[in-house]
Amino acid sequence: MNKPVSTEKRIIRSKHVKLGQKNAKGQTYTxxxxxxxxxxxxxxxxxxxxVIKEAIRRSSVGxxxxxxxxxxxxxxxxxxxxxxxxxxxxxxRGESEFAVMGQCAGAAFGxxxxxxxxxxPGTLRAMENFPMWAGSRLPIQxxxxxxxxxxxxxxxxxxxxxxxLLETGMLVWHAETAQDLFDFILKGFIVAEQPDVHVPIxxxxxxxxxxxxxxxxxxxxEDLCLTPYDPYKSPVTVMDMESAPIRMMxxxxxxxxxxxxxxxxxxxxxxxxxxxxxxxKHTIALLGGLIDEINxxxxxxxxxxxxxxxxxxxAIRLLEEEGIKVGLVKIKTIRPFxxxxxRQATKNAKHIFVPEFNVAGWLAREIKAVVPDxxxxxAGPHVAGGMTMPSEVIRDEIKQHLGMKVDVSKRRS
Amino acid sequence: xxxxxVLAGPEAFLPPAAASMGIVLPDPGEGHIEGRIVPEEExxxxxxxxxxxxxxxxxxxxxxxxxxxxxxxxxxxxxxxELADEAPMRLIPMADYRPKYPKIQYEVEINPxxxxxxxxxxxxxxxxxxxxHCHQANLALKIIRGGTNCYTMAMCAQAGHExxxxxxxxxxxxxxxxxxxxxxxxxxxxxxxxxxxxTQFKMDRNGLVVSPAVIEEYENASK
Numbered sequence: 001m002n003k004p005v006s007t008e009k010r011i012i013r014s015k016h017v018k019l020g021q022k023n024a025k026g027q028t029y030t031x032x033x034x035x036x037x038x039x040x041x042x043x044x045x046x047x048x049x050x051v052i053k054e055a056i057r058r059s060s061v062g063x064x065x066x067x068x069x070x071x072x073x074x075x076x077x078x079x080x081x082x083x084x085x086x087x088x089x090x091x092x093r094g095e096s097e098f099a100v101m102g103q104c105a106g107a108a109f110g111x112x113x114x115x116x117x118x119x120x121p122g123t124l125r126a127m128e129n130f131p132m133w134a135g136s137r138l139p140i141q142x143x144x145x146x147x148x149x150x151x152x153x154x155x156x157x158x159x160x161x162x163x164x165l166l167e168t169g170m171l172v173w174h175a176e177t178a179q180d181l182f183d184f185i186l187k188g189f190i191v192a193e194q195p196d197v198h199v200p201i202x203x204x205x206x207x208x209x210x211x212x213x214x215x216x217x218x219x220x221x222e223d224l225c226l227t228p229y230d231p232y233k234s235p236v237t238v239m240d241m242e243s244a245p246i247r248m249m250x251x252x253x254x255x256x257x258x259x260x261x262x263x264x265x266x267x268x269x270x271x272x273x274x275x276x277x278x279x280x281k282h283t284i285a286l287l288g289g290l291i292d293e294i295n296x297x298x299x300x301x302x303x304x305x306x307x308x309x310x311x312x313x314x315a316i317r318l319l320e321e322e323g324i325k326v327g328l329v330k331i332k333t334i335r336p337f338x339x340x341x342x343r344q345a346t347k348n349a350k351h352i353f354v355p356e357f358n359v360a361g362w363l364a365r366e367i368k369a370v371v372p373d374x375x376x377x378x379a380g381p382h383v384a385g386g387m388t389m390p391s392e393v394i395r396d397e398i399k400q401h402l403g404m405k406v407d408v409s410k411r412r413s
Numbered sequence: 414x415x416x417x418x419v420l421a422g423p424e425a426f427l428p429p430a431a432a433s434m435g436i437v438l439p440d441p442g443e444g445h446i447e448g449r450i451v452p453e454e455e456x457x458x459x460x461x462x463x464x465x466x467x468x469x470x471x472x473x474x475x476x477x478x479x480x481x482x483x484x485x486x487x488x489x490x491x492x493x494x495e496l497a498d499e500a501p502m503r504l505i506p507m508a509d510y511r512p513k514y515p516k517i518q519y520e521v522e523i524n525p526x527x528x529x530x531x532x533x534x535x536x537x538x539x540x541x542x543x544x545x546h547c548h549q550a551n552l553a554l555k556i557i558r559g560g561t562n563c564y565t566m567a568m569c570a571q572a573g574h575e576x577x578x579x580x581x582x583x584x585x586x587x588x589x590x591x592x593x594x595x596x597x598x599x600x601x602x603x604x605x606x607x608x609x610x611x612t613q614f615k616m617d618r619n620g621l622v623v624s625p626a627v628i629e630e631y632e633n634a635s636k
Contacts (some may be wrong), residue, residue: 003437003450012441137548195547195571196438233571235547237476243510244549253526263559264526266427267552274430274551278572281437 010037011190011285016227023060025086027225032190032286035226036183041218048178048210051217052117052143053078055185056087060226062112063090065100070155071207072117072145079115097122101129101142108138109246111231111238113189116140119207120147120154123161127168133200134169134272136245137236139192139229140200142170143185146306146357147207148385156386157206159306162334163362169272171201171279172335174305178215180332181205187286189226195233197279199272204334206307206357208386280336290338293345295327300398301349303329303342303367308355308389315394326398331363339370351402352377355394359384419448419578421564428559430551431575438573439582446579453581460541460566460579461595465606467539467564470502473523476509477570478544485586492589493543499593502541503611505531508620510549521614521622525549529560542577543568543584551576568592 010033018029030039035058046054052075056064064083066076083091090107094100097118108114118126123144133140148154149161165172171192175181184203192201205211237243253265283290302312309330316326329345331338346352346367354364354377364379371377381397383389396406415435422428432438436448444456451459464470478490497504507523517524519534525545531537540563542550547569554565554576567574568589573582581588600606617623 005437196573198548235551235571236549237510237546247511261526263427263556264552267430267555270427270430270433270555271548271551274432274576277430277432278438 005281005284007288014227029227030224035220035224039220043216047214049074051178051182055182058225060228061115063107064115065103066093067100069122071211072119076117097126101126104140108140113229114140117143119145130168137198142202144202144204145207145211154385157208160358173203173333175205176309179217191282198235199275209307276336290333291341292330296345298325298327299350300326302353305331311389311391314391318395355381421562422558424558436575444581457595461599463539464500468609469537471537471540472502472504473542475507475545488586492586496593525553528553532561532563539564541566
């Protein structure tokens with residue numbers, strides 16, 4: 001970077017004309033900094049699905065389009081309840097996930113703040129529309145409640161689908177807990193809608209582990225809500241059938257078009273990647289950094305994202321009991337990838353373990369691509385298809401890799 | 414810190430986006446010069462200097478200042494015209510982003526898909542983008558940097574443009590007037606404009622280039 005970005009400096013304050021005014025539900029349009037840092041937070045004990053509902057209640061969403069697929073169906077249905085209560089302008093069920101994402105695009109082109117959810121095979125069914133969103137600079141938020149990818153069929157947690165999202169041009173954030181999920185949804189709208197970013201965002205969480213378990217979450221008052229999306233701050237023209245990006249749906253840059261410029265097509269794609277890079281500055285300010293670090297001066301590190309971080313925290317505690325000191329890096333954003341942050345955090349490590357809930361080990365590949373001496377990176381342990389990853393498994397795999405004796409009989413049954 | 418510098422080109426067949434090379438946009442009260450974050454005052458001085466030392470300094474006004482889509486635009490447009498008259502600078506509009514049929518008319522328009530054609534034909538060595546949607550501005554600025562030696566500057570109403578050689582952010586009529594004042598200040602210190610003589614074309618309301626006499630007759634009729 002040409003300029004260090006501070007985690008102390010909060011994201012630039014909203015100047016929306018409606019700031020301080022009340023909406024039809026009596027909620028006050030409030031700056032994001034005040035919602036999170038200058039207002040009372042109250043603890044609740046909710047499932048992740050309920051937390052998604054509470055996040056959308058406070059997000060001034062215009063349209064949400066739903067389609068059932070486990071494990072996000074409950075969240076999608078709960079958003080329907082919000083619609084019935086008057087918190088959303090539009091809500092309906094699409095014909096399939098592909099249709100849903102097209103319908104979301106229409107609502108976003110029309111100037112609405114748009115939210116939807118999907119998972120696993122639904123994500124893949126929708127996949128063509130994700131780069132379409134990004135290339136059209138539509139800041140739609142999709143909550144991806146990660147589950148297994150067919151075949152074989154599994155409705156259970158698995159993060160393989162995140163790997164498919166990496167080059168769509170979307171921001172990809174990975175929540176560890178229901179608290180993360182709530183925070184990421186609200187903050188995700190703000191970052192994605194920044195005029196210099198303005199691309200869609202996938203807020204991912206591990207299905208069932210987060211969506212269907214209850215956790216204590218701190219929530220701001222439901223009397224506060226985000227300022228509305230301002231479509232006139234979009235970096236592309238608003239809904240113009242004659243101009244790109246909508247025109248590009250029927251009139252590519254080459255072939256039968258007078259745009260005739262391959263270089264423009266390539267530059268357009270570069271601009272989308274650049275937009276993701278520009279989100280770093282805003283994300284660092286709002287999330288307090290793209291990663292969290294604990295004891296990264298240690299020689300053994302665990303680097304992970306999502307609920308694999310939660311399991312790793314416990315594994316590190318178990319190892320500490322045996323006198324083995326391990327540090328932790330929690331990755332919050334997968335796109336933009338925290339390249340410099342990872343390099344700095346791992347510079348002292350001799351062993352870097354990357355536990356993941358998928359067979360591919362995509363996160364370990366991402367880390368190996370950016371750190372020097374990447375033979376230090378050990379891709380594992382891995383589980384998939386809904387298997388749990390007991391902390392003891394992480395503990396024992398670390399010990400085995402380091403050449404220590406492992407007594408599997410000590411694993412809790 | 415990034416070593417990348419956003420300099421006038423020609424840089425490459427397909428240059429990288431400056432954001433992908435680690436260039437971060439300025440915060441309110443800041444500008445950027447060739448990738449360096451600077452106080453906004455320094456950006457005004459540098460911009461005025463580049464305008465006066467150019468042979469074919471040109472402003473590219475975009476749709477956001479060419480069409481009266483809100484009450485503030487007329488004031489901004491007047492400020493841009495004042496800058497153009499003071500410097501002096503040519504005005505070549507980017508009226509919209511549609512393809513130009515049958516071909517682009519280089520002397521009177523610029524298109525974000527091949528802005529290099531207008532730059533090359535008119536031999537523009539310094540330009541200012543103002544009122545262009547950020548996405549199209551970024552495309553154009555990068556294509557210009559890739560294929561021409563034009564020094565690009567952006568007066569942006571949003572967060573700025575790291576693909577320009579120099580950029581302001583949060584642009585307003587006041588900021589444009591401030592830039593005009595910076596030009597006047599340099600002139601009062603003895604700096605002379607190096608701009609070649611030119612005749613600014615005029616267009617009627619149908620977008621057709623007409624003679625000044627016709628424009629005057631039209632404007633008198635609408636009074």
